[in-house]
Amino acid sequence: MELLCIYLPSLIFHFSLAFATVLEDRPFVSPPSSSPVSASMAAFSPGVQLQLGMEEDDHHKMKLDKKVAILLIVACGIFALIVLSSIFGCCIYFWRFSQRKKNAHASDNEKGLTLTPFLGKFSSLRIISNRGSAPFIDYKVLEKGTKSFGDENLLGIGGFGYVYKAVLENDKHVAVKKLDCVGDDAHREFENEVELLSKMNHPNIISLMGYSVHEEMGFIVYELMPNGSLEDLLHGPSGGSSLSWHMRLKIALDTARGLEYLHEFCKPAVIHRDLKSSNILLDSNFNAKLSDFGLAVADNSHNRSKLKLSGTVGYVAPEYMLDGELTEKSDVYAFGVVLLELLLGRRPVEKLAPAHCQSIVTWAMPQLTNRASLPNIVDPMIKDTVDEKYLFQVAAVAVLCVQPEPTYRPLITDVVYSLIPLIPLELGGTLRLNTQPAPI
Numbered sequence: 001m002e003l004l005c006i007y008l009p010s011l012i013f014h015f016s017l018a019f020a021t022v023l024e025d026r027p028f029v030s031p032p033s034s035s036p037v038s039a040s041m042a043a044f045s046p047g048v049q050l051q052l053g054m055e056e057d058d059h060h061k062m063k064l065d066k067k068v069a070i071l072l073i074v075a076c077g078i079f080a081l082i083v084l085s086s087i088f089g090c091c092i093y094f095w096r097f098s099q100r101k102k103n104a105h106a107s108d109n110e111k112g113l114t115l116t117p118f119l120g121k122f123s124s125l126r127i128i129s130n131r132g133s134a135p136f137i138d139y140k141v142l143e144k145g146t147k148s149f150g151d152e153n154l155l156g157i158g159g160f161g162y163v164y165k166a167v168l169e170n171d172k173h174v175a176v177k178k179l180d181c182v183g184d185d186a187h188r189e190f191e192n193e194v195e196l197l198s199k200m201n202h203p204n205i206i207s208l209m210g211y212s213v214h215e216e217m218g219f220i221v222y223e224l225m226p227n228g229s230l231e232d233l234l235h236g237p238s239g240g241s242s243l244s245w246h247m248r249l250k251i252a253l254d255t256a257r258g259l260e261y262l263h264e265f266c267k268p269a270v271i272h273r274d275l276k277s278s279n280i281l282l283d284s285n286f287n288a289k290l291s292d293f294g295l296a297v298a299d300n301s302h303n304r305s306k307l308k309l310s311g312t313v314g315y316v317a318p319e320y321m322l323d324g325e326l327t328e329k330s331d332v333y334a335f336g337v338v339l340l341e342l343l344l345g346r347r348p349v350e351k352l353a354p355a356h357c358q359s360i361v362t363w364a365m366p367q368l369t370n371r372a373s374l375p376n377i378v379d380p381m382i383k384d385t386v387d388e389k390y391l392f393q394v395a396a397v398a399v400l401c402v403q404p405e406p407t408y409r410p411l412i413t414d415v416v417y418s419l420i421p422l423i424p425l426e427l428g429g430t431l432r433l434n435t436q437p438a439p440i
Contacts, residue, residue: 032148134198137221142166142176149178156229158292161186165224173207175225179218188220196270196293204258206281206291225289227282230338234277240345245382247286248342249394250427253419254288255280259335259412262290263328270298271326275334275346276315277341295340297326314348314359318404329406335415336401340364343394345379361402368395390422 095384145166146153155163161179168174197208197220212219227233230251234240243251255275262270272279272290279292295310309316309324317333319325337348340360348360367373374395378386397418402407410418423429 004282026353030037037235072090081334084318092138096217108381134194134208135210137168137212137219139212141169142212142219142221145169145174146176156232166221172209173224176224177220179220180216181213181218182216183333187218190220192296193293194220196298198298200261200266201262202258203287204254204260204289206289222291223283225281225291226284227286230280230282230288230341231277232409233282234341234345235347240381243342243381245385246424246427248382249419249423250429251280251282251288252339252394252424252426253416255290255338256412256419258290259331260416261438262296262332263412266298268298268399269328270296271328271378272296273326273339274311274315274333275331276312279337280338312348317406319406327411328412332401332409332412332415333403333406334408336398337361339394339398339401341399343379343391344377345381365399365402368399390397393418393422 027168028219034399040180064328110349143149145168146164149162153164153166155165155175157163158177161177164176164178166174166176179186179190181190194208194211197206200208207223209221209223211221233243259272259275262272271294273295275290281291282288295368297307307324309321311320311334313430315334315337317330320330321396339358340346341348342366344360346360346363349357350360350363351357364377367377371392374391375383378391397410397415400408400410401415420429422431422432426433
């Protein structure tokens, strides 16, 4: 098709030119004389000379007519060439456009891309998944599964909405985050979280089960985490009593492995940007999974510098808060704060007076490096069960993670390798506990 469109106008042009050349070069053939005598008489007879002059005028007139005809033919040929070129140019354009559209559609199918026909501002949402497209769930299914989003199904309250427990039609128990997407920030976070989670697959990252939209609301459907958030278990009514020392270290290791996946195995690397105890969820076996990726960043360092400052007070790294410098080390700082929460049982920021607050980092740093005072600040719930040898090692990891200078903080991979030897085998580490009774 492309070759025909390219060469056909050229053939028409050459044909017109050749036809015009033939007409112009063809010799004029005068009418034959009746006899040789008449030709000789014409040389001496004035009448014959006049007749010959008239014939020459006719000859010139015919040549002029020929030139006019040639010009008309050439002009018509050029006009036809322009028209045909325009027609075939349009044909090429539409053919190539249809090919690009067909190829793009085929490529999207190969990647598992789904473009849901949303109304309004949700029409731009594109869900790309390495594990298959995240399913779009009809709003009525979620409404029925949450009992019209009733209070009895409410699991918690987030920054932009509420989280509900739901039972879907296949008897699948899930959690549904309901986001009010009227504002641009909430709308952007909704799209960002769905797109990022649809590409991730890791045991320490929350699984995306689907999404939905209804009017100005966005809904994200996750796997249900029966034991809630780490914040609820540490700082809720139970006060951390359900979390043993080894269980806390396992949660720390799971969290570090989730961050390692984001930093080292996602391409480009993902910075969570809002790691905190309320965004670490626990399943029925107390396996920890990172959640809430609305503020996460998966981009190059140039674009990171243009981001609006976001995060939670107490977890935000000082270089990000003061200078807007965002790197993977910002997540490492937040992880260090979570590790201190697990170790000390204190909130990241505590109010000492109506106008005065103190961070866990400021309060703990002088005591974390003091071997005499460290055992006294450990969470009372686990104080009597901690082996001091391992306590000092965990404290050393926490101190490194919350260093003010980001270059002094370790990579999250180093943190993973530091924690593994401190955790029993049955909880995912390499520590072999001595279960045999001591000799009498």
